[in-house]
Amino acid sequence: MERVIETILYQSRWLLVPLYFGLAVLLLLLSATFVRELWYLALQFETLTQTDVILAILALIDLALVGSLVVMMVISGYENFVSRFDLAEGADRLSWLGKLDAGSLKLKVASSIVAISSIHLLKSFMNIEKVPNDKLLWLVILHMTFVVSTLLMAVVEKMAPSKGQP
16 A cells, blocks of 8 residues: 555656646747847837836846746756656757756746846836835845845755765
8 A cells, every 4th residue: 555655646746747838838928028028129229218228128138037947947847856858869958957956946046036136126226216215115125035035045055965965
């Protein structure tokens, strides 16, 4: 009976696959959004101010960061929790494939959130005359919460025993 339960629990990891496919679909939608925003920027370029162009570029960078985060989550999550990738010899293999454990992945996600938050905060400062002071204060507090949380996660990860050690 124990063997059957363990087998069922172990095989249940395959239930994660639809989630990773869903994230891949979201990546496709994110890419379409990026192309749409880039197209809009190109069409409106003549009429935009320098600040508007910088804000549009920051929005595109934000989308690229989120896309990179999704790729990292899909590939590392599948590799860590479902199955190893069987890539052909000489195939285009990502340098970090198989090197990100769950702790490293959490740290990368948190770092990406800090970077995305930084971009949003910078966008708010670029439009400072349109952003109420109380909202700006909350944006800074939220950003600093992300920064401190990420730093604490990094410290905890660093203090954790290395792989192969008890």
